């Protein structure tokens with residue numbers, strides 16, 4: 238792999254050569270591009286002495302409008318290789334030159350900010366990008382990077398402000414992300430100032446009326462205030478917002494209907510839900526649970542017995558076995574052990590964008606860092622073999 242790393246700077250040098258020979262055509266009395274200095278630089282590079290090589294290049298490659306691109310390309314190569322300090326040196330050298338046009342200086346400043354981001358010095362990056370925002374026409378990248386910084390710092394108020402600025406000039410659909418930021422803010426302020434959060438949730442709704450997370454948070458507020466009818470009305474909105482998230486609402490709905498002593502209404506709603514979404518295992522299992530609560534274990538088993546052939550699922554099987562545990566003292570515990578392992582190991586949530594799979598709900602994908610792309614899924618029968626392998 239090492240040889241590949243050498244090729245990258247060489248590619249940059251050939252770019253520089255092209256620029257230089259172009260420059261040469263304009264100034265015929267210039268030195269040959271293959272000057273001894275050039276070979277010295279190349280030699281340092283090949284001998285893994287990039288720091289000396291950079292010194293040679295910086296000295297050799299006078300910064301002017303023709304060579305700025307080459308400087309930028311070389312610095313970016315170093316940054317991509319993780320050699321951030323070298324990238325910073327080249328970018329700082331560029332910025333110090335008075336001959337740059339305002340656009341070139343802004344570009345070099347953006348790149349230097351990216352170096353700082355890579356090096357993890359967020360405060361310096363923030364300072365630099367904020368300075369860029371004071372320019373007459375700030376580079377859009379500065380807004381994007383500030384948004385990244387505020388998210389990393391969990392500074393949600395600033396993140397909201399920056400996202401709104403981006404929304405004002407870009408085509409990007411950023412409303413759902415802003416709604417997620419408001420939800421983050423709600424979770425931050427829930428303990429300290431619970432009175433302000435309902436307003437924040439309204440803001441979330443304003444930016445994304447299909448924000449399921451805001452709906453779940455709103456329902457939580459009503460539930461802790463004992464307003465169960467209002468909580469139910471709120472939770473039922475999720476069916477219209479995005480029915481993939483209904484599984485997240487089911488345990489809350491159960492609690493509300495139980496508190497209101499109205500399980501039969503929940504039963505009716507679940508039945509109608511299953512006529513529309515016949516493969517929603519979580520709803521079928523919840524209905525089984527409700528039947529169990531209302532009419533006992535045998536009724537729940539009968540219901541699942543009748544459902545499972547048409548809608549097989551690991552969790553359904555697991556529930557059925559659990560319900561009938563006493564009836565076969567040898568076989569049942571054995572099969573239950575198997576289904577229990579599958580249910581425990583299975584990933585219940587997955588990211589629609591990058592495929593990340595996990596056991597808990599993440600509104601911000603830990604893998605691809607997108608907002609609102611993780612959603613509840615079912616444990617598929619196709620995953621059985623890998624789920625049953627001994628854990629590492």
Ligand SMILES: [Zn+2]
Pocket residue numbers: 588589590591592593602603604605606607610
């Ligand atoms: Zn993802």
